[in-house]
Amino acid sequence: MSDDAVKIPPAVSGVGGWLDDRFHGARGVRVLMRKVFPDHWSFMLGEIALWSFVILLLTGTYLALFFQPSSAPVIYHGSYTKLDGLTMSQAYASTLNISFDVRGGLLMRQIHHWAAIMFMVAIMAHMLRVFFTGAYRKPREINWLIGVVLFTLGMIEGLFGYSLPDDQLSGAGLRITEGVAQGIPIVGTYISYFLFGGEFPGTAIIPRFYILHVFLIPGIILALVTAHLFIMFHQKHTQMPMKGNTEKNVVGQPFWPYFLLKGQAWFFFIFGALAALGTFAQINPIWLYGPYTPLAISSASQPDFYMGILEGSLRMMPAWEINFLGHTLSLSVLIPALLPLGIIFTGAALWPFFEQWATGDKSFHHINDRPRNAPVRTGIGVAAVSFYAVLLLEGANDVIANAFQIPLYTVTWISRVAIFVVPIGGYLVTKRICLALQRKDANMLIHGVETGWIRQLPNGEFIEEERPVTEEERAVLEARHDFQPLPSEEDVDENGVPAPAARGPLGIARKFANRAFTETVAVPEGHGDGHGPAHEAVEGNGHGEIEGGEHAAIGSHEEQ
Amino acid sequence: MSETPEEPTGPRRVIGTPSPAPKAVDTPTESEQPAFSAEPENVRHAKNAERLVAALFVLAFLAGCGFIAAYIGLEIGTATIPPGANPVVAVLRSNLGLGISLSVALLALGTGSIIWVRHLTPNIEIAEERHELRSEPEERKAFQREFAEGAAISQVTRRPLVRRTLLLATAPLALAPLVLLRDLGPLPQTDLRHTVWRKGLRAVTLGGLRPLQPADISTPGSMITVIPEGYQDDDDALAKAGVILIKFGPDELHIPTNYDGGTLVSTMNWTVDNIVAYSKICTHVGCPVALYEQTTHHILCPCHQSTFDAANGANVIFGPAARALPQLPLMLDSAGYIAAASDFTQPVGPSFWERG
Numbered sequence: 001m002s003d004d005a006v007k008i009p010p011a012v013s014g015v016g017g018w019l020d021d022r023f024h025g026a027r028g029v030r031v032l033m034r035k036v037f038p039d040h041w042s043f044m045l046g047e048i049a050l051w052s053f054v055i056l057l058l059t060g061t062y063l064a065l066f067f068q069p070s071s072a073p074v075i076y077h078g079s080y081t082k083l084d085g086l087t088m089s090q091a092y093a094s095t096l097n098i099s100f101d102v103r104g105g106l107l108m109r110q111i112h113h114w115a116a117i118m119f120m121v122a123i124m125a126h127m128l129r130v131f132f133t134g135a136y137r138k139p140r141e142i143n144w145l146i147g148v149v150l151f152t153l154g155m156i157e158g159l160f161g162y163s164l165p166d167d168q169l170s171g172a173g174l175r176i177t178e179g180v181a182q183g184i185p186i187v188g189t190y191i192s193y194f195l196f197g198g199e200f201p202g203t204a205i206i207p208r209f210y211i212l213h214v215f216l217i218p219g220i221i222l223a224l225v226t227a228h229l230f231i232m233f234h235q236k237h238t239q240m241p242m243k244g245n246t247e248k249n250v251v252g253q254p255f256w257p258y259f260l261l262k263g264q265a266w267f268f269f270i271f272g273a274l275a276a277l278g279t280f281a282q283i284n285p286i287w288l289y290g291p292y293t294p295l296a297i298s299s300a301s302q303p304d305f306y307m308g309i310l311e312g313s314l315r316m317m318p319a320w321e322i323n324f325l326g327h328t329l330s331l332s333v334l335i336p337a338l339l340p341l342g343i344i345f346t347g348a349a350l351w352p353f354f355e356q357w358a359t360g361d362k363s364f365h366h367i368n369d370r371p372r373n374a375p376v377r378t379g380i381g382v383a384a385v386s387f388y389a390v391l392l393l394e395g396a397n398d399v400i401a402n403a404f405q406i407p408l409y410t411v412t413w414i415s416r417v418a419i420f421v422v423p424i425g426g427y428l429v430t431k432r433i434c435l436a437l438q439r440k441d442a443n444m445l446i447h448g449v450e451t452g453w454i455r456q457l458p459n460g461e462f463i464e465e466e467r468p469v470t471e472e473e474r475a476v477l478e479a480r481h482d483f484q485p486l487p488s489e490e491d492v493d494e495n496g497v498p499a500p501a502a503r504g505p506l507g508i509a510r511k512f513a514n515r516a517f518t519e520t521v522a523v524p525e526g527h528g529d530g531h532g533p534a535h536e537a538v539e540g541n542g543h544g545e546i547e548g549g550e551h552a553a554i555g556s557h558e559e560q
Numbered sequence: 561m562s563e564t565p566e567e568p569t570g571p572r573r574v575i576g577t578p579s580p581a582p583k584a585v586d587t588p589t590e591s592e593q594p595a596f597s598a599e600p601e602n603v604r605h606a607k608n609a610e611r612l613v614a615a616l617f618v619l620a621f622l623a624g625c626g627f628i629a630a631y632i633g634l635e636i637g638t639a640t641i642p643p644g645a646n647p648v649v650a651v652l653r654s655n656l657g658l659g660i661s662l663s664v665a666l667l668a669l670g671t672g673s674i675i676w677v678r679h680l681t682p683n684i685e686i687a688e689e690r691h692e693l694r695s696e697p698e699e700r701k702a703f704q705r706e707f708a709e710g711a712a713i714s715q716v717t718r719r720p721l722v723r724r725t726l727l728l729a730t731a732p733l734a735l736a737p738l739v740l741l742r743d744l745g746p747l748p749q750t751d752l753r754h755t756v757w758r759k760g761l762r763a764v765t766l767g768g769l770r771p772l773q774p775a776d777i778s779t780p781g782s783m784i785t786v787i788p789e790g791y792q793d794d795d796d797a798l799a800k801a802g803v804i805l806i807k808f809g810p811d812e813l814h815i816p817t818n819y820d821g822g823t824l825v826s827t828m829n830w831t832v833d834n835i836v837a838y839s840k841i842c843t844h845v846g847c848p849v850a851l852y853e854q855t856t857h858h859i860l861c862p863c864h865q866s867t868f869d870a871a872n873g874a875n876v877i878f879g880p881a882a883r884a885l886p887q888l889p890l891m892l893d894s895a896g897y898i899a900a901a902s903d904f905t906q907p908v909g910p911s912f913w914e915r916g
Binding site for chain 1: 598636651654656658659662666667669670673676677688689741746747752766793798844845847848850862866879880881911
């Protein structure tokens with residue numbers, strides 16, 4: 001604002017001046033205040049995770065004031081009279097006390113648990129948004145990797161957290177953790193013994209998980225979240241393809257005052273929603289489960305949803321076990337414990353680099369892709385989501401069997417087939433849908449937008465009115481980044497030797513992947529003003545078809 | 561297209577939300593600051609929005625006061641509530657009072673803030689220039705040169721002896737944290753191969769710690785969980801030694817088999833009066849196998865649904881468990897109570913590398 005339009009209050013000139021004398025901050029803070037935040041609803045997903053984490057820190061600190069991480073036995077005489085006189089661990093007794101003898105304790109416990117679930121949901125939704133829009137591309141690969149690590153840490157942090165109250169359900173989870181640890185070849189038994197301080201359950205695990213849960217892992221998460229935000233700040237946001245948005249600018253509203261107000265509103269909304277959940281939606285009622293005893297269990301023992309994928313893969317696995325040279329390799333534990341999460345985490349971490357390798361695309365990208373314009377990526381994303389979904393659903397196979405009256409073993413057999421069929425089918429179908437949507441976009445650029453208005457011509461013919469696409473629509477439709485094909489086998493030098501990159505099994509694999517990536521429907525050229533020659537030509541017969549062959553379109557369009 | 565607001569050109573179909581008010585876009589530069597006004601375009605609209613925001617903030621204030629009132633007014637805990645009052649109901653009331661007031665306060669603040677930013681502040685967008693992330697080539701060169709110079713001055717590149725001995729010196733220190741973890745627990749030894757069961761140790765019920773005679777489990781098809789007598793408070797022992805007793809009808813029990821060490825043996829003589837004892841610890845990952853279906857004699861683990869056929873040596877018929885439930889040899893002690901004839905003849909519970 002110009003100087004005369006606004007009066008500078010003495011607080012700003014006085015306090016600000018005092019601080020600037022000491023820190024030389026005026027320039028830096030000004031840059032921060034004018035930092036542009038592009039506006040799109042999907043950019044709020046990561047923010048949900050951020051605010052959930054803040055709420056987790058607040059409520060968790062409160063809970064730690066009352067919780068006693070100890071397996072030492074006590075006889076309970078608190079306000080939950082149904083368990084009066086029972087011997088239980090201090091951890092369980094203090095969790096009962098938080099719930100029944102600390103005012104607001106139950107509310108804080110429930111908000112904490114809901115916030116943990118919200119944190120993981122938001123991370124997943126945010127990761128999917130980043131993946132499907134290609135926002136992980138150069139230069140943002142490192143931030144994507146940090147995100148993958150945060151996702152992993154969130155899972156571990158959650159597992160440790162819900163193991164702490166030492167109720168029947170959390171104890172069952174720990175027992176499974178022990179069984180999985182023992183299934184690891186060579187070092188498994190040692191890992192289990194070192195983790196539990198001897199045999200299961202022992203007395204060491206709760207204090208150990210506690211310090212990891214309240215100090216080490218949140219510390220690492222906090223550090224990585226900070227790095228994540230600083231890198232995002234430094235590299236600036238991506239933005240959606242829209243009129244006025246280019247690779248050279250960031251369009252949006254400045255931090256001060258817009259984003260500050262919006263961020264504040266969003267924090268209050270998320271906290272309010274979590275408080276409402278904590279008020280009305282009971283979660284983890286540990287007093288109903290009872291204290292942990294090694295020989296009790298209830299059916300429908302499900303962990304929190306973010307561990308459901310592990311539970312599902314354990315349930316799905318057939319009984320494979322190998323005995324050799326006096327050793328046991330428990331594949332029915334090892335494979336489900338490591339393979340699905342390994343595929344998802346490793347796959348997510350390697351994807352940006354795989355995409356660069358397969359497409360040869362090393363350019364910077366600040367404008368996001370529409371998912372339809374990257375059919376292979378979108379297809380792989382859908383395959384990953386469906387892979388995850390099948391495992392998650394199988395984790396609740398007993399609930400599904402009960403709810404739909406399907407035999408339990410049938411549910412498991414369906415999932416054993418579905419884990420292979422659904423992701424592959426999902427990929428193929430999604431890719432076709434993407435290409436069809438590209439064709440629709442191309443159609444729209446040539447013919448215009450269908451209005452739904454039907455007009456009868458004097459000769460009796462009915463036609464549908466179409467209007468030309470607007471500038472805004474054209475900006476979106478034409479915002480495409482098509483991959484260029486790599487040198488093919490025809491690209492041989494004068495001696496008939498193919499290019500080095502195309503040789504060997506790796507080169508062939510790359511060529512194969514490249515062919516999939518470059519399959520696309522071309523954006524029709526020469527329609528910038530809606531009166532180009534091609535436009536006329538297609539309009540000429542009134543029923544022009546887009547060249548349907550995807551292969552014919554390869555490389556026919558070049559993004560500037 | 562529903563993604564972008566459309567201008568009314570030609571016959572238009574009404575889709576989705578109405579297009580938002582046109583945005584003022586400007587591109588500020590360092591030298592020329594835009595002179596945008598804080599005055600609203602529509603004074604009446606702004607006034608209404610202001611009243612609404614203020615009303616929401618007042619609501620948040622009242623709800624916040626309500627939270628404090630609920631904290632003071634709604635007592636919980638048997639020590640403070642009137643004698644005879646239900647402590648669970650007291651917690652429920654307190655949770656509702658605190659939760660509703662907190663939710664209302666926070667949601668009112670959020671709603672107020674968002675109405676404020678959407679209806680009181682003018683809708684201004686700015687475009688910021690995106691600078692190239694990579695440094696200028698000269699800058700890079702200069703960095704590389706200075707870095708190489710510094711490395712040369714430090715001698716680290718020139719004196720490999722110093723460099724290598726430094727690496728050598730840090731190696732054991734880097735391992736030290738791992739070494740320090742050694743005392744986290746004892747070495748496994750052979751604990752996993754044994755349980756506390758031994759010859760003559762009575763089996764008592766888990767709930768009542770009552771020893772059992774065969775006549776106590778006379779109904780065919782009944783299942784009962786038992787533990788070794790005297791170990792009811794030893795969770796470490798119970799986590800391996802839990803046992804289920806299943807009573808069969810005269811012809812229902814097929815001759816069971818079980819591994820005795822490495823060899824498969826007939827274990828009909830391990831039963832007492834058609835009562836068979838199996839380990840309650842699942843051979844998959846160690847959950848208690850707690851569900852028993854009388855008609856089919858199937859034992860089901862509720863965690864991952866490994867299913868064992870109790871009438872056939874508890875062999876696996878479905879699910880991820882790879883091995884039958886180990887069978888505990890039974891006998892009757894001198895007083896006629898059911899007792900173990902020995903420890904389990906193979907490790908119970910999940911597989912582990914050294915199991916063999």
